[in-house]
Amino acid sequence: MTNLTPVIEVRDLTKRFGSMIALDAVSLTVPADSITGLLGRNGAGKTTLMHVLTGQDFPTSGEARVFGQPPAENASVLQHIAFIKESQKYPDDFKPLHVFRSAPWFFENWDADFADRLVDDFRLPLKRRIKKLSRGQLSAVGVIVGLASRAPLTFFDEPYLGLDAVARQIFYDRLLADYAEFPRTIVLSTHLIDEVANLLEHVIVIDQGRIVLDAPADELRGRAASIVGPKADIDAFVARRGLEVLHREELGGTASILADGIDEVVRADALNSGLQLTPVSLQQLVVRRTGGALAEASR
Amino acid sequence: MTTVALAESSARIAGPRTPGAFARVWRVVRLHYANRMNSIAVPLIIAAFIVTVYLVVQTLIVSATGQNAESGQGDSPGLVYFLPYQVVFAVQAMNLTFAYALGLSSTRRDFSLGTWLMFLIQSAGFAVLFTALSYLEQWTSGWGLHAEIFHTVVYGTGSVGQRLLTFFAGILLFQCIGSVFGAAFVRWRAFGMYVLSAALVVLLLGAVALITFTDSWGAVGRWFVAVGPAGFSAWLLVPAAMFAVIGHLALRRATPKS
Numbered sequence: 422m423t424n425l426t427p428v429i430e431v432r433d434l435t436k437r438f439g440s441m442i443a444l445d446a447v448s449l450t451v452p453a454d455s456i457t458g459l460l461g462r463n464g465a466g467k468t469t470l471m472h473v474l475t476g477q478d479f480p481t482s483g484e485a486r487v488f489g490q491p492p493a494e495n496a497s498v499l500q501h502i503a504f505i506k507e508s509q510k511y512p513d514d515f516k517p518l519h520v521f522r523s524a525p526w527f528f529e530n531w532d533a534d535f536a537d538r539l540v541d542d543f544r545l546p547l548k549r550r551i552k553k554l555s556r557g558q559l560s561a562v563g564v565i566v567g568l569a570s571r572a573p574l575t576f577f578d579e580p581y582l583g584l585d586a587v588a589r590q591i592f593y594d595r596l597l598a599d600y601a602e603f604p605r606t607i608v609l610s611t612h613l614i615d616e617v618a619n620l621l622e623h624v625i626v627i628d629q630g631r632i633v634l635d636a637p638a639d640e641l642r643g644r645a646a647s648i649v650g651p652k653a654d655i656d657a658f659v660a661r662r663g664l665e666v667l668h669r670e671e672l673g674g675t676a677s678i679l680a681d682g683i684d685e686v687v688r689a690d691a692l693n694s695g696l697q698l699t700p701v702s703l704q705q706l707v708v709r710r711t712g713g714a715l716a717e718a719s720r
Numbered sequence: 721m722t723t724v725a726l727a728e729s730s731a732r733i734a735g736p737r738t739p740g741a742f743a744r745v746w747r748v749v750r751l752h753y754a755n756r757m758n759s760i761a762v763p764l765i766i767a768a769f770i771v772t773v774y775l776v777v778q779t780l781i782v783s784a785t786g787q788n789a790e791s792g793q794g795d796s797p798g799l800v801y802f803l804p805y806q807v808v809f810a811v812q813a814m815n816l817t818f819a820y821a822l823g824l825s826s827t828r829r830d831f832s833l834g835t836w837l838m839f840l841i842q843s844a845g846f847a848v849l850f851t852a853l854s855y856l857e858q859w860t861s862g863w864g865l866h867a868e869i870f871h872t873v874v875y876g877t878g879s880v881g882q883r884l885l886t887f888f889a890g891i892l893l894f895q896c897i898g899s900v901f902g903a904a905f906v907r908w909r910a911f912g913m914y915v916l917s918a919a920l921v922v923l924l925l926g927a928v929a930l931i932t933f934t935d936s937w938g939a940v941g942r943w944f945v946a947v948g949p950a951g952f953s954a955w956l957l958v959p960a961a962m963f964a965v966i967g968h969l970a971l972r973r974a975t976p977k978s
Contacts (some may be wrong), residue, residue: 477822478975497738500739501826510819510976513812523754527824528748529736572734572825 428453428574428606434467443469445630446483449622451608458621458638459610460707466630467610468506471576474608475504476496476538487574502526502594503572505563507579511551517562518547521569528570535599536569542591556583564592568599574606581613581687589613593620614704619643624703628711638703645706646683650696652676658694662687667709679709739829748821748834749841752813759809759838760969763846773871778867797874799850806891807898810839814902814967819976832903832971836964838965841893847888854883876949886949889956896963903967907974 429451434683436444444466451457472478473485476492476499485491492498511520521540525531541546543561551559564580581589597620602608611617624641626634634641645667648655655676659666662685668679679701691698739747753759813835821831854870854877862868871877875886905913931940944952 433761472975475825476827479973494827494829496744496830499827500736500738502825504823504825509823510816512755512758512816512820515755515820516938518756523751526750527826529739675964 422580424455427451428488430484430486430489430610431470431474434470434473435481435487436466436473436478437481440447443628444473444480447630447632449635450713451606451625453606454604455607455622456596456607456620457623458614458617459608459625459627460614461610462629462711465627465711466656467627468578470627471504471506471551471578471610473657475502475576477504482510489566502572502576503567503570503574504574504576505580509563509580514585515551516548517545517551517554518567520551520562520566520719521547524566524570530571530573531604532569532571535571535619536565538599539565539568539595542595543588557585558583559590560584561588566690568592569597571599571603571605574615575608575612577609579610579612581611586710589616593617596620597718615652615702618703621703623673626707626710634707641703641706643700644646644683645679645709646679646688646700647677647679647699648691648696649675649677651693654696658691667706679705681706681710723823725772736866744826745834745837748826748831751821751824752817752835752838758812758843760850763802763805763809763842767799767802767846767849770798770801774869775863775865775867778865782865797872799875800962802846802918803890803894803954806894807901809842809904810895811896811902814899814971815906816904818902818974822976828974832968834929835899836968838893839899843892845893846891847884849882850887855880876953878949880954882948882950889953889960893956893960893963896960896967900963900967900970903970906976907970909977912970916918962969 427450429449431447431449431602434444435442446471447466459470461467469478473480474487474492476494479493487498488501490498492502517540521533521536523535539561543558543565545558545561545565546554549558554562560580560582561584564577564584567577567580581592584592591618596607609617609620618638619639624634624636624638625632636644648658650658652671652674655678656665659678659680661710662682663682664678665682666678666680669701670677683698683700688698729948738744817835818831821834822828826834850870854875857863857867857869857871862871876882884946901916904916908915931937947955
């Protein structure tokens with residue numbers, strides 16, 4: 422399914438800003454030719470991680486390798502990377518047409534026809550100054566650069582702030598179609614987990630600077646489930662199976678749990694015990710994994 | 721997944737080759753000229769405005785006094801107002817284009833070298849233009865008004881080489897001042913600008929104090945006369961180069977902050 426050599430290899434990567442630890446001894450790998458979701462709450466360290474991986478920032482300690490080499494100030498690595506971030510700044514008085522004029526100088530795989538089609542899809546005004554664009558139109562500029570550059574490694578950091586549902590769907594459709602035709606490694610950071618869940622082949626969840634999940638999406642999809650049944654039965658079942666309970670709710674004599682580590686044996690046991698087992702969405706799993714008490718309170 | 725099945729069925733995307741060192745620097749130069757309004761049109765408009773204002777004033781003086789200003793009144797250093805804009809231009813080139821160039825996966829090193837090359841091109845271009853205008857001014861007797869804007873003792877009225885060098889060094893110096901402030905801002909934000917401003921003030925004040933206390937103003941005056949306009953212009957390239965090196969070093973570990 423994927424090449425053996427990972428495109429991104431990170432070992433014990435720590436990044437401090439003064440006394441604030443943005444990344445705390447992070448280790449992970451991203452396989453080649455995959456769409457990886459980098460998920461986590463605001464301030465979890467997603468953007469910092471991408472800044473280090475794209476050479477925009479320097480690690481405090483530890484190692485980050487992209488295509489086998491440290492990315493910072495490394496032209497032969499950076500040549501393969503497109504980094505689309507929500508907070509991208511543009512020179513004064515630039516218009517989208519200046520962006521689409523200059524980006525091809527830097528991205529050798531640039532497809533001008535594809536860029537033109539995307540401009541039409543997103544109904545982006547080319548001659549309006551970037552400062553005057555709406556938030557959604559500004560996001561569209563980045564999305565178009567990220568797709569049309571066809572860089573072997575493309576990062577999208579919250580690429581669709583302000584894009585409406587139709588525009589987001591266009592982004593997903595174009596991304597998937599182009600990825601199918603030109604396989605490459607894509608890292609997508611987002612809050613809208615349910616929207617992208619079907620796109621992702623690999624999922625990395627980061628919380629407070631630490632990696633809390635790093636697994637193929639297929640594995641995660643079946644891995645967590647909600648189990649409902651009489652309180653006593655549920656307690657016995659959890660103890661018998663040694664399940665990790667991420668969340669628990671009770672109503673009268675009935676208990677409902679959200680458990681991690683579900684496999685075929687557990688599933689069969691639940692059915693035989695008369696318990697009701699339903700798989701949960703990726704978003705629910707991520708929320709329970711990263712939210713703690715706060716996420717529960719807000720639900 | 722269906723996407724994976726599709727992915728397997730088609731050819732892999734080709735890894736782009738890494739362009740040579742000069743190609744990487746040159747695309748940064750092109751980036752600075754991507755929006756020609758900012759890098760070419762605006763400076764030309766500013767220069768044209770300065771010249772127009774001066775010629776109008778000169779016309780008014782001539783018509784009011786009824787005489788041609790032939791004894792030095794026609795001489796104007798007005799073109800120096802072109803220089804502050806070079807500082808602004810350089811700060812902008814450093815600050816906003818830095819974040820964009822890194823967004824396009826340029827290295828800091830390539831960005832810095834490309835930006836300095838752009839300054840050289842920019843200074844050389846305007847030096848050629850102003851030198852050509854200085855000869856035109858000479859041949860048209862100061863645009864028919866005995867006005868002296870480009871052909872003036874302030875910038876020297878020597879050989880073509882001296883004129884080119886003076887305009888080139890003057891514009892380049894101010895771009896270098898702007899860019900070192902821009903680089904300090906990119907690296908250390910406002911704090912960097914404060915420290916740099918303070919350092920420059922201390923340096924200038926120190927030099928003035930040194931000359932005063934050692935009673936050397938006479939020697940300084942003689943030095944100006946001795947080196948002449950061409951020599952002085954050449955000396956301007958020394959602080960320009962110094963600023964360039966400081967700016968380059970400041971950029972080495974700068975990060976595009978949001």
